[in-house]
Amino acid sequence: xxxxxxxxxxxxxxxxxxxxxxxxxxxxxxxxxxxxxxxxxxxxxxxxxxxxxxxxxxxxxxxxxxxxxxxxxxxxxxxxxxxxxxxxxxxxxxxxxxxxxxxxxxxxxxxxxxxxxxx
Amino acid sequence: xxxxxxxxxxxxxxxxxxxxxxxxxxxxxxxxxxxxxxxxxxxxxxxxxxxxxxxxxxxxxxxxxxxxxxxxxxxxxxxxxxxxxxxxxxxxxxxxxxxxxxxxxxxxxxxxxxxxxxxxxxxxxxxxxxxxxxxxxxxxxxxxxxxxxxxxxxxxxxxxxxxxxxxxxxxxxxxxxxxx
Numbered sequence: 001x002x003x004x005x006x007x008x009x010x011x012x013x014x015x016x017x018x019x020x021x022x023x024x025x026x027x028x029x030x031x032x033x034x035x036x037x038x039x040x041x042x043x044x045x046x047x048x049x050x051x052x053x054x055x056x057x058x059x060x061x062x063x064x065x066x067x068x069x070x071x072x073x074x075x076x077x078x079x080x081x082x083x084x085x086x087x088x089x090x091x092x093x094x095x096x097x098x099x100x101x102x103x104x105x106x107x108x109x110x111x112x113x114x115x116x117x118x119x
Numbered sequence: 120x121x122x123x124x125x126x127x128x129x130x131x132x133x134x135x136x137x138x139x140x141x142x143x144x145x146x147x148x149x150x151x152x153x154x155x156x157x158x159x160x161x162x163x164x165x166x167x168x169x170x171x172x173x174x175x176x177x178x179x180x181x182x183x184x185x186x187x188x189x190x191x192x193x194x195x196x197x198x199x200x201x202x203x204x205x206x207x208x209x210x211x212x213x214x215x216x217x218x219x220x221x222x223x224x225x226x227x228x229x230x231x232x233x234x235x236x237x238x239x240x241x242x243x244x245x246x247x248x249x250x251x252x253x254x255x256x257x258x259x260x261x262x263x264x265x266x267x268x269x270x271x272x273x274x275x276x277x278x279x280x281x282x283x284x285x286x287x288x289x290x291x292x293x294x295x296x297x298x299x
Contacts, residue, residue, distance in 0.1 A: 025216060035189060086180075090286075093285050
């Protein structure tokens with residue numbers, strides 16, 4: 001039963017992270033690099049939510065959990081993932097605005113040709 | 120080999136395959152479409168992890184906003200006359216660096232994963248599963264909502280501030296010049 005094992009999700013997250021890292025280091029277009037960054041962030045989110053699913057629960061009501069009346073998932077990983085998704089959205093918006101602004105000036109999004117700050 | 124196993128493996132394969140297409144596809148528009156497909160498959164994986172609120176959030180935000188925004192900008196820069204097909208000129212140090220980084224990361228992670236004792240975390244602990252209750256809060260969205268407003272209120276507020284700043288910044292950066 002593959003979907004009940006934590007390491008299955010960790011392998012998926014690892015492979016997706018490796019693919020995103022490869023894309024980040026290899027691509028020359030700014031928008032393609034932003035897409036690779038989104039892959040990295042998705043891999044991290046999968047990892048966080050997988051750990052949130054499989055971890056031993058913490059309780060805010062020790063009595064209920066101790067007596068077995070209450071048991072719940074620890075949603076810390078999912079809250080973390082929601083914050084990551086929020087920040088990813090903000091970063092993509094600002095990054096693409098920068099790409100658009102640069103593109104107006106230079107008519108290219110190839111990072112090899114956007115080298116005004118290069119020494 | 121139940122239906123759930125098959126669906127899980129299909130989702131994992133679609134995730135990884137579409138991620139690979141995103142980083143290797145020359146045409147930016149196709150890469151953006153496969154990125155949206157990858158986000159959708161990851162949303163399906165969230166559903167397997169009993170995170171139904173995040174499943175919806177992933178589809179709304181990642182597929183519905185981020186992927187669409189990326190596609191819009193790809194089409195916009197194409198309209199401005201730039202190249203939407205990436206003409207890659209791989210310099211050999213860059214290629215070697217890319218492969219070496221990925222290989223190093225993979226080796227380290229593989230060694231960690233092989234050496235760790237995943238026994239206690241391998242399966243869902245007994246008593247959990249689909250009977251998640253906490254003083255009446257049974258579902259995922261309620262737990263997240265309560266956490267965001269009690270235990271994690273600081274990241275929540277800072278994230279909202281970041282969103283406002285990003286909104287203002289993106290609008291300002293993308294504004295056309297007065298000269299045009």
